[in-house]
Amino acid sequence: MEYQDYYKILGVERDADADSIKKAYRKLARKYHPDVSKEADAEAKFKQLNEAYEVLKDKEKRAAYDELGQNWQAGQDFQPPPGWQPFGADPRQSGSAFEFEDFADLFGGMFGGAGRQQSARSQANLNLHAALNLTLEELYNGKPVELYVRHPNTGEERQLRVKVPSHLRDGESFRLKGQGAKQGGRTGDLYVEIRLVPHPQFEVRGNDVHMRLPVAPWEAVLGAKIEVNTLGGVVNLTVPPRSQSGRSLRLPKRGLPGPQPGNQIVTLEVQVPTDLDSESLAHFEALAKSCNFNPRSKHQRERYEARRS
Numbered sequence: 001m002e003y004q005d006y007y008k009i010l011g012v013e014r015d016a017d018a019d020s021i022k023k024a025y026r027k028l029a030r031k032y033h034p035d036v037s038k039e040a041d042a043e044a045k046f047k048q049l050n051e052a053y054e055v056l057k058d059k060e061k062r063a064a065y066d067e068l069g070q071n072w073q074a075g076q077d078f079q080p081p082p083g084w085q086p087f088g089a090d091p092r093q094s095g096s097a098f099e100f101e102d103f104a105d106l107f108g109g110m111f112g113g114a115g116r117q118q119s120a121r122s123q124a125n126l127n128l129h130a131a132l133n134l135t136l137e138e139l140y141n142g143k144p145v146e147l148y149v150r151h152p153n154t155g156e157e158r159q160l161r162v163k164v165p166s167h168l169r170d171g172e173s174f175r176l177k178g179q180g181a182k183q184g185g186r187t188g189d190l191y192v193e194i195r196l197v198p199h200p201q202f203e204v205r206g207n208d209v210h211m212r213l214p215v216a217p218w219e220a221v222l223g224a225k226i227e228v229n230t231l232g233g234v235v236n237l238t239v240p241p242r243s244q245s246g247r248s249l250r251l252p253k254r255g256l257p258g259p260q261p262g263n264q265i266v267t268l269e270v271q272v273p274t275d276l277d278s279e280s281l282a283h284f285e286a287l288a289k290s291c292n293f294n295p296r297s298k299h300q301r302e303r304y305e306a307r308r309s
Contacts, residue, residue, distance in 0.1 A: 004048070004052070006052035006055055006056055006065065007052075007056070009049060010025055010028065010049065010053065010056065011024055011028070012024050014066075018057065021053070021056050021057060025052075025053040026171045028049050029046065029049055029053075029171065030171065032046045032049060033046055125181075125188070126180050126181045126182070126183055126186060126189075127188040127190070127191060128149060128180045128188060128189075128190045128191070129192075129193070130147060130148075130150075130192050131192075131193050131195050132145070132147050132162070132164070132192050132193065132194055132195065133195050133197055134164060134194055134195065134196055134197065135196075135197050135199070136196060136197075136199050136204065136209070136231055138164075139164060139166070139194075139196065139256065139257075140231035140232065140256060140257060142163065142166050142257065143163075144161040144162060144163045145161070145163075146159060146160070147160045147161070147192065148160075149179070149190060151181060160176070160179065162176065162192065164194065166257040167257075167258040167259060169194070169196075169204070169256070170195065170196040170204070171193065171194065171195070172193070173194065174191075174194075175191055175192075176190040201229060202231070204256065206262065207255050207258060207262025207263075208262040208263050208265055209231065209254070209255045209256065209263075209264050209265070210264075210267065211228070211229075211264065211265070211266055211267070212268075213226065213228060213266050213268055214271045215243070215268050215269065215270055216270075216271065217270055217271075217272060217273075219239055220239065220242075220244070220268065220270045221241065221242060223238070223239055223240055223242075223243070224239045225237070225238055225239070228251075228266060230251060230264050231254065231255075231256075231264075232254060237249060237266060239268065243268055244268075244270075245268055246268065246269075247268045248265050248266065249265075249266045249267075249268070250263050250264070250265055251263060251264040251265075251266065
Protein backbone atom coordinates (compact mmCIF):
# COMPACT_ATOMS: atom_id res chain seq x y z
CA MET A 1 0.00 0.00 0.00
CA GLU A 2 1.19 3.50 -0.78
CA TYR A 3 2.88 5.32 2.10
CA GLN A 4 0.57 7.80 3.82
CA ASP A 5 2.13 11.26 4.05
CA TYR A 6 0.40 12.66 7.12
CA TYR A 7 1.85 16.12 6.59
CA LYS A 8 0.43 16.24 3.06
CA ILE A 9 -2.95 14.95 4.27
CA LEU A 10 -3.20 17.84 6.76
CA GLY A 11 -1.68 20.32 4.32
CA VAL A 12 1.16 21.42 6.63
CA GLU A 13 4.93 21.61 6.32
CA ARG A 14 7.06 18.96 8.01
CA ASP A 15 8.36 21.56 10.48
CA ALA A 16 4.86 22.81 11.38
CA ASP A 17 4.32 23.49 15.08
CA ALA A 18 1.58 21.92 17.21
CA ASP A 19 -0.80 24.88 16.85
CA SER A 20 -0.53 24.87 13.04
CA ILE A 21 -1.23 21.15 12.96
CA LYS A 22 -4.24 21.53 15.23
CA LYS A 23 -5.68 24.42 13.21
CA ALA A 24 -5.22 22.54 9.94
CA TYR A 25 -6.89 19.45 11.36
CA ARG A 26 -9.89 21.33 12.74
CA LYS A 27 -10.45 23.18 9.47
CA LEU A 28 -10.37 20.01 7.38
CA ALA A 29 -12.28 17.89 9.92
CA ARG A 30 -15.17 20.33 9.78
CA LYS A 31 -15.11 20.18 5.98
CA TYR A 32 -15.12 16.39 5.72
CA HIS A 33 -17.06 15.30 8.80
CA PRO A 34 -19.51 12.64 7.55
CA ASP A 35 -22.40 14.25 9.41
CA VAL A 36 -22.13 17.55 7.55
CA SER A 37 -20.02 17.06 4.42
CA LYS A 38 -21.57 16.57 0.99
CA GLU A 39 -18.29 15.32 -0.51
CA ALA A 40 -18.57 11.83 -2.01
CA ASP A 41 -15.39 10.63 -0.29
CA ALA A 42 -15.93 12.53 2.97
CA GLU A 43 -15.79 9.49 5.25
CA ALA A 44 -12.53 8.23 3.72
CA LYS A 45 -10.93 11.68 3.94
CA PHE A 46 -12.18 12.12 7.51
CA LYS A 47 -10.58 8.80 8.40
CA GLN A 48 -7.26 9.88 6.87
CA LEU A 49 -7.37 13.22 8.69
CA ASN A 50 -7.86 11.59 12.07
CA GLU A 51 -5.12 9.04 11.45
CA ALA A 52 -2.75 11.86 10.54
CA TYR A 53 -3.73 14.09 13.46
CA GLU A 54 -3.55 11.25 16.00
CA VAL A 55 0.12 10.77 15.08
CA LEU A 56 1.31 14.33 14.45
CA LYS A 57 -0.26 15.85 17.58
CA ASP A 58 1.84 13.54 19.79
CA LYS A 59 5.56 14.36 20.00
CA GLU A 60 6.72 10.78 20.49
CA LYS A 61 4.47 9.31 17.82
CA ARG A 62 5.42 12.08 15.43
CA ALA A 63 9.14 11.48 15.97
CA ALA A 64 8.71 7.77 15.38
CA TYR A 65 6.61 8.39 12.28
CA ASP A 66 9.25 10.75 10.88
CA GLU A 67 11.87 8.05 11.36
CA LEU A 68 9.73 5.48 9.58
CA GLY A 69 9.10 7.89 6.76
CA GLN A 70 12.79 8.40 6.21
CA ASN A 71 13.29 4.63 5.86
CA TRP A 72 10.41 4.12 3.46
CA GLN A 73 11.13 3.03 -0.12
CA ALA A 74 8.21 2.85 -2.57
CA GLY A 75 7.11 -0.73 -3.21
CA GLN A 76 9.37 -2.24 -0.54
CA ASP A 77 8.82 -3.31 3.04
CA PHE A 78 10.57 -1.52 5.85
CA GLN A 79 11.47 -2.37 9.41
CA PRO A 80 10.23 -0.23 12.31
CA PRO A 81 12.90 1.34 14.51
CA PRO A 82 13.96 -0.47 17.71
CA GLY A 83 11.52 -0.02 20.57
CA TRP A 84 8.62 0.98 18.32
CA GLN A 85 5.27 0.09 19.90
CA PRO A 86 1.76 -0.07 18.44
CA PHE A 87 -0.29 3.05 18.92
CA GLY A 88 -3.41 4.71 17.63
CA ALA A 89 -6.90 5.97 18.04
CA ASP A 90 -10.10 5.31 16.17
CA PRO A 91 -9.15 6.70 12.72
CA ARG A 92 -12.39 8.66 12.46
CA GLN A 93 -11.99 10.28 15.85
CA SER A 94 -9.48 12.39 17.74
CA GLY A 95 -9.08 12.62 21.48
CA SER A 96 -10.44 9.17 22.38
CA ALA A 97 -8.45 6.11 23.39
CA PHE A 98 -8.70 3.10 21.05
CA GLU A 99 -6.12 0.33 20.87
CA PHE A 100 -5.21 -1.14 17.47
CA GLU A 101 -4.63 -4.89 17.52
CA ASP A 102 -1.19 -4.49 15.98
CA PHE A 103 0.99 -2.12 13.98
CA ALA A 104 -0.51 -3.34 10.69
CA ASP A 105 -3.92 -1.93 11.59
CA LEU A 106 -2.54 1.60 11.35
CA PHE A 107 -0.46 1.23 8.19
CA GLY A 108 -3.00 -0.72 6.19
CA GLY A 109 -1.57 -4.23 6.08
CA MET A 110 2.13 -3.77 5.33
CA PHE A 111 2.89 -6.64 7.69
CA GLY A 112 -0.06 -8.91 6.82
CA GLY A 113 -2.60 -9.84 9.49
CA ALA A 114 -5.58 -9.61 7.12
CA GLY A 115 -7.83 -11.53 9.51
CA ARG A 116 -7.23 -9.09 12.32
CA GLN A 117 -7.76 -6.15 9.96
CA GLN A 118 -11.08 -7.55 8.83
CA SER A 119 -12.13 -8.00 12.45
CA ALA A 120 -11.13 -4.43 13.27
CA ARG A 121 -13.07 -3.10 10.25
CA SER A 122 -16.14 -5.09 11.24
CA GLN A 123 -15.94 -3.68 14.74
CA ALA A 124 -15.46 -0.16 13.36
CA ASN A 125 -18.65 -0.56 11.30
CA LEU A 126 -20.56 -0.85 14.58
CA ASN A 127 -19.22 2.47 15.83
CA LEU A 128 -21.56 5.45 15.67
CA HIS A 129 -20.85 9.17 15.56
CA ALA A 130 -22.87 12.05 16.91
CA ALA A 131 -22.48 15.80 17.32
CA LEU A 132 -23.38 17.45 20.62
CA ASN A 133 -24.30 21.14 20.63
CA LEU A 134 -23.11 22.50 23.95
CA THR A 135 -23.28 25.94 25.55
CA LEU A 136 -20.29 27.40 27.34
CA GLU A 137 -22.26 27.29 30.58
CA GLU A 138 -22.94 23.57 30.15
CA LEU A 139 -19.28 22.84 29.50
CA TYR A 140 -18.29 24.96 32.50
CA ASN A 141 -20.78 23.38 34.90
CA GLY A 142 -19.95 19.83 33.87
CA LYS A 143 -23.46 18.55 34.53
CA PRO A 144 -24.90 15.69 32.43
CA VAL A 145 -26.67 16.82 29.27
CA GLU A 146 -29.15 15.19 26.89
CA LEU A 147 -27.82 13.61 23.70
CA TYR A 148 -29.99 12.18 20.94
CA VAL A 149 -28.40 9.51 18.77
CA ARG A 150 -29.89 8.32 15.50
CA HIS A 151 -28.66 5.15 13.79
CA PRO A 152 -27.78 6.11 10.18
CA ASN A 153 -29.14 2.85 8.72
CA THR A 154 -32.13 1.88 10.85
CA GLY A 155 -33.27 5.37 11.85
CA GLU A 156 -33.52 4.20 15.46
CA GLU A 157 -33.17 7.12 17.89
CA ARG A 158 -32.00 6.92 21.47
CA GLN A 159 -31.73 9.48 24.23
CA LEU A 160 -28.70 9.44 26.50
CA ARG A 161 -27.55 11.55 29.43
CA VAL A 162 -23.83 12.13 29.05
CA LYS A 163 -21.18 13.93 31.06
CA VAL A 164 -18.71 15.81 28.87
CA PRO A 165 -15.04 15.70 29.97
CA SER A 166 -14.20 19.20 31.18
CA HIS A 167 -10.89 19.43 29.32
CA LEU A 168 -12.42 19.06 25.85
CA ARG A 169 -12.98 22.02 23.55
CA ASP A 170 -14.90 22.86 20.38
CA GLY A 171 -14.36 20.25 17.66
CA GLU A 172 -12.84 17.67 20.01
CA SER A 173 -14.47 14.36 20.84
CA PHE A 174 -14.89 11.66 23.43
CA ARG A 175 -15.95 8.01 23.34
CA LEU A 176 -18.87 6.29 25.03
CA LYS A 177 -17.89 2.64 25.16
CA GLY A 178 -20.59 0.15 24.27
CA GLN A 179 -23.10 2.78 23.11
CA GLY A 180 -22.74 2.06 19.39
CA ALA A 181 -24.65 -0.35 17.15
CA LYS A 182 -25.16 -4.01 18.06
CA GLN A 183 -24.75 -7.01 15.82
CA GLY A 184 -24.08 -10.71 16.44
CA GLY A 185 -23.29 -10.26 20.11
CA ARG A 186 -20.87 -7.41 19.42
CA THR A 187 -21.38 -3.77 20.35
CA GLY A 188 -19.65 -0.75 18.91
CA ASP A 189 -18.80 2.55 20.57
CA LEU A 190 -20.29 6.01 20.23
CA TYR A 191 -17.96 8.90 19.35
CA VAL A 192 -19.31 12.31 20.32
CA GLU A 193 -17.97 15.55 18.83
CA ILE A 194 -18.43 18.74 20.83
CA ARG A 195 -19.79 21.74 18.97
CA LEU A 196 -19.81 24.83 21.16
CA VAL A 197 -22.75 27.14 20.54
CA PRO A 198 -21.58 30.74 19.86
CA HIS A 199 -22.06 32.83 22.98
CA PRO A 200 -23.56 36.35 22.78
CA GLN A 201 -21.10 37.73 25.33
CA PHE A 202 -18.02 35.51 25.59
CA GLU A 203 -15.34 34.52 23.11
CA VAL A 204 -13.23 31.43 23.79
CA ARG A 205 -9.46 31.56 23.25
CA GLY A 206 -7.80 28.41 24.49
CA ASN A 207 -8.93 27.96 28.09
CA ASP A 208 -9.66 31.67 28.54
CA VAL A 209 -12.95 33.43 27.88
CA HIS A 210 -12.90 37.05 26.73
CA MET A 211 -15.55 39.72 27.01
CA ARG A 212 -15.84 43.46 26.41
CA LEU A 213 -17.26 45.62 29.20
CA PRO A 214 -18.75 49.06 28.48
CA VAL A 215 -17.85 51.66 31.15
CA ALA A 216 -18.81 55.30 31.58
CA PRO A 217 -16.10 57.99 31.35
CA TRP A 218 -16.40 58.76 35.07
CA GLU A 219 -16.09 55.04 35.95
CA ALA A 220 -12.89 54.87 33.96
CA VAL A 221 -11.49 58.07 35.49
CA LEU A 222 -12.56 57.61 39.11
CA GLY A 223 -12.59 53.81 39.30
CA ALA A 224 -15.60 51.68 40.09
CA LYS A 225 -16.89 48.30 41.19
CA ILE A 226 -19.02 46.80 38.42
CA GLU A 227 -21.00 43.58 38.32
CA VAL A 228 -19.97 41.38 35.40
CA ASN A 229 -21.26 38.05 34.15
CA THR A 230 -19.03 34.99 34.27
CA LEU A 231 -19.72 31.37 33.33
CA GLY A 232 -20.07 30.67 37.05
CA GLY A 233 -22.35 33.60 37.86
CA VAL A 234 -22.15 37.33 38.55
CA VAL A 235 -19.05 38.74 40.29
CA ASN A 236 -17.80 42.22 41.21
CA LEU A 237 -14.97 43.59 39.09
CA THR A 238 -12.82 46.46 40.37
CA VAL A 239 -12.01 48.99 37.66
CA PRO A 240 -8.88 50.88 38.74
CA PRO A 241 -8.93 54.70 38.60
CA ARG A 242 -7.68 56.33 35.38
CA SER A 243 -8.28 53.21 33.29
CA GLN A 244 -7.96 53.64 29.55
CA SER A 245 -10.35 52.21 27.00
CA GLY A 246 -8.89 48.91 25.80
CA ARG A 247 -7.38 48.00 29.16
CA SER A 248 -7.73 44.31 29.99
CA LEU A 249 -8.49 43.03 33.49
CA ARG A 250 -8.22 39.40 34.58
CA LEU A 251 -10.62 37.34 36.66
CA PRO A 252 -8.51 34.31 37.71
CA LYS A 253 -9.93 30.81 37.09
CA ARG A 254 -13.18 32.15 35.68
CA GLY A 255 -12.53 30.66 32.26
CA LEU A 256 -13.08 27.09 31.07
CA PRO A 257 -12.35 24.23 33.49
CA GLY A 258 -9.69 21.57 33.05
CA PRO A 259 -6.28 20.53 34.42
CA GLN A 260 -5.21 24.16 33.95
CA PRO A 261 -8.36 26.30 34.41
CA GLY A 262 -8.58 29.36 32.22
CA ASN A 263 -9.22 32.97 33.18
CA GLN A 264 -11.82 35.49 32.16
CA ILE A 265 -10.30 38.48 30.41
CA VAL A 266 -12.40 41.65 30.56
CA THR A 267 -11.54 44.45 28.12
CA LEU A 268 -12.83 47.89 29.03
CA GLU A 269 -14.65 50.03 26.47
CA VAL A 270 -15.14 53.63 27.53
CA GLN A 271 -18.42 54.84 26.03
CA VAL A 272 -19.54 58.45 25.78
CA PRO A 273 -23.18 59.27 26.66
CA THR A 274 -25.17 60.69 23.76
CA ASP A 275 -28.40 61.76 25.49
CA LEU A 276 -27.03 64.41 27.84
CA ASP A 277 -29.30 67.18 29.08
CA SER A 278 -28.19 70.81 29.25
CA GLU A 279 -27.02 70.54 32.85
CA SER A 280 -24.84 67.52 32.14
CA LEU A 281 -23.41 69.20 29.07
CA ALA A 282 -22.56 72.21 31.20
CA HIS A 283 -20.46 69.99 33.48
CA PHE A 284 -18.50 68.71 30.52
CA GLU A 285 -18.03 72.25 29.20
CA ALA A 286 -16.67 73.34 32.58
CA LEU A 287 -14.35 70.34 32.62
CA ALA A 288 -13.09 71.20 29.14
CA LYS A 289 -12.22 74.72 30.27
CA SER A 290 -10.55 73.72 33.52
CA CYS A 291 -8.61 70.68 32.29
CA ASN A 292 -5.53 70.98 30.09
CA PHE A 293 -5.68 67.36 28.93
CA ASN A 294 -4.91 66.87 25.23
CA PRO A 295 -4.98 63.21 24.13
CA ARG A 296 -3.19 64.10 20.88
CA SER A 297 -0.11 65.55 22.52
CA LYS A 298 3.10 63.54 22.31
CA HIS A 299 3.36 63.25 26.09
CA GLN A 300 -0.19 61.92 26.44
CA ARG A 301 0.30 59.44 23.58
CA GLU A 302 3.43 58.06 25.27
CA ARG A 303 1.61 57.69 28.60
CA TYR A 304 -1.33 56.01 26.87
CA GLU A 305 0.89 53.50 25.06
CA ALA A 306 2.82 52.78 28.27
CA ARG A 307 -0.39 52.01 30.14
CA ARG A 308 -1.70 49.74 27.35
CA SER A 309 1.51 47.71 27.35
